[in-house]
Amino acid sequence: MNYDVIVIGSGPGGYVAAIRASQLGLKTAVVEKESLGGICLNWGCIPTKALLKSAQVFEYLNHAADYGVTVEGGDVNFEAMVKRSRGVADGMSKGVQFLMKKNKIDVLTGFGSLKGKGTVEVKGADGTTQLYTAKHIILATGGRSRELPNIKQDYKKVIGYRQAMILPKKPKSMIVVGSGAIGIEFAYFYNSIGTAVTVVEYLDNIVPLEDEEVSRTLGRILRKSGINILTGSTVESVDSSGDLCKVSVKTATGTEVLEAEIVLSAVGISTNIEGIGLEEAGVKTDKGKVLVDDFYKTNIEGVYAIGDIVKGQALAHVASAEGIICVEKIAGHNPEPLNYNNIPGCTYCSPEVASVGYTEKAAKEAGYELKVGKFPFSASGKASAAGAKDGFVKLIFDAKYGEILGAHMVGHNVTEMIAEIVTARKLEATGHEIIKSVHPHPTMSEAVMEAAAEAYGECIHL
Template identity: 80%
Template sequence: MNYDVIVIGSGPGGYVAAIRASQLGLKTAVVERESLGGICLNWGCIPTKALLKSAQVFEYINHAAEYGIKTAAAEADFAAVIKRSRGVADGMSKGVQFLMKKNKIDVIMGTGKAKPGNKVEVKAADGTQKEYTATSIILATGGRSRELPNLKQDGKKIIGYRQAMVLPEQPKSMVVVGSGAIGVEFAYFYATLGTKVTVVEFMENIVPVEDEDISKQLLRSFKKAGIEVMTSSSVESVDTSGTGCKVQVKTASGMQTLECDIVLSAAGVVANIENIGLEETGIKTEKGKVIVDEFYNTNVKGYYAIGDIVSGQALAHVASAEGIICVEKIAGHKPEPLDYNNIPGCTYCSPEIASVGYTEKAAKAAGYELKIGKFPFSASGKASAAGAKDGFVKMIYDAKYGELLGAHMIGANVTEMIAEIVVARKLETTGHEMLKSVHPHPTMSEAIMEATADAYGEVIHL
């Protein structure tokens, strides 16, 4: 079979690239070894949000009295929570199947491998192999849970995010190693359902990629929720010979032993670049990532790479954007290269975290003179009415020209608010323009305008 485009991998990079290619009139196929939608739809973004929603509902019920509602004691049915999450994921995967059919994209099930001469070899589950050719081959094979050398995952007592989503029963205690998005989301989920959770973070702050003020606020919120946090600490070894786990943690004050049922290794993701044909085709890599230009060309003509296997943020929406830019360029269009400094990051623990652009520290290091404003949700009428007063919005502007350098939010539903900042930065909106854009009252989003007003010494409600 000959195609214009073959995409290896059907995650949010791969399937989006395939759909856009088909829309542009290119004969397209996508190769998938497991389930359409990839990790994001089946084992990442979507099912974790379903788990977190169940935890949030449980939390609401437990705090119903604070809203003047009397309820009987709530009980979390762990198996039913897991089942709902899997159902949501399955529904989304079926949705991608529909989109493939609608866009007349051939789905080839099996493990894909790029071969020289614009060929793709696909090995089916039964071991049979077939070869396909395409003018353009896009590698979109994604990533997997990073395994630390002293924390080998056995899938039972030391687990990664996939097992954390389908545990047969709720553990009484858990140590979460790593406090990035995956770590803190699972920490919140399990702690809310009643598991005793301890988070161990190697860096000085939890959620270390975030602005330091965000990290400090999440630490306060987690401690209030009963989640123990150990920063500047590392897991040296885990003894799984007994009924549970004995975790040796090195801290600034010496070694500590933590006992728990399960250790969740959440130390990030690593790119799936093995056995996809890079060596045979001569495609170059650096530091575990495929080297590409701004339009995702590899060093070998006709071969492209997008998503978690290239440098840049390992996020679903980044992979989708890269896929669209890649195929538009293949089709002869003139897309703009992606601005990686205007990519929103969202973490869905409670309170939620959303950010884009420079942190305060990074903006100062870049030589900017800053105007910074903060507005706490404790001063927001909508947040008070909702019973969600934890958190704040922090806005960072360039003092000289009013350029919107960055925004950092922690609180209820802030992941829904950050898009305003992304669009504003894309349109080169200044602090003055943001300040004079009337925001509706009462809303959480008013905090963006108020934090801007604070930066310019005009805040009303503080």
């Protein structure tokens, strides 16, 4: 079979690239060795959010009296939570199957790899192989849980994110190594349903990519909820031979041994670039990433790469945007290169975290003179009514031109609010334009307008 485009991998980069290629009139196929939708839909973004929702419902029950509601007998059915999560993921994967049929995209089941110029080999589960040709081949093979030599995963007691979603029973105790989005989301989930959770973070702040004020605020809230957080600490070794894992942790004050039923390694991802024919094809890589230009073309004619295996943030929405840009360039359009400094990042614990652009520290280091405005949700009428007064919105502006350099939010539902700032930055809006854009009352989003006003000395409600 000959195609215009073959995409290897059907995650949020691959399937989106395939659909856009089909929309542009290109005969398209996608290769997938497991389930359509890739890690994000099946073992990442979507099923974790389903688990987090279950935790939030349980928390509502536990705090129902705060809202004048009496509830008795609420308890965690862990197996049912996992079952619901898997059902949500399966439904989303079936949705991608429908989109493939709707857009007349051939799904080639098996492991895809480059085999000579313009050729893809697909190896099925039974070991049989089939060759396909295409003018353009897009690699979208994604990533997997990163393993450290001192935290070897056995997938039973020492696990990655995938096993954390389908544990056979709720653990009594868990140590989470790493406090990025994955680590903090699982720490929040398991703590919420009654697991004793300790988070070990090598750096000085949790969610270390976030603005330091956000990190400190979230840390304080999570500690208050019962999570033990050790920052500036390193896991030296894990002994999983007994009933409990013994984890040797080096802290600022010395080394201590912690015990837990489960150790979750959440120290980032490794790229899936092994065995896909890169070396044979001569595709250049560096430090586990495929080297590409602004439109995701590799050094080899007709071969492209997107998503976790290239430069930029390893996020689903980044991969989707890259896939669209890549395909539109292939089709002869003139897309804009992606601005990696205007990518929103979100963490879906409670309270949520959302950000885009420069942190205050990074903006200062870049040489900007700043105007910074911060509005706490404790002063928000909607937040008070919702019982969600923790957190704030913080906006950072260039004092000279009014450019929005960054936005940092921690609070209820802030992952739904950050897109306003992403759009405003894309349109090169200024602080005063946000202030003069009337925001509905009462809403959490008013805090964006108020934070901008606070930066310019015009805040009404502080």
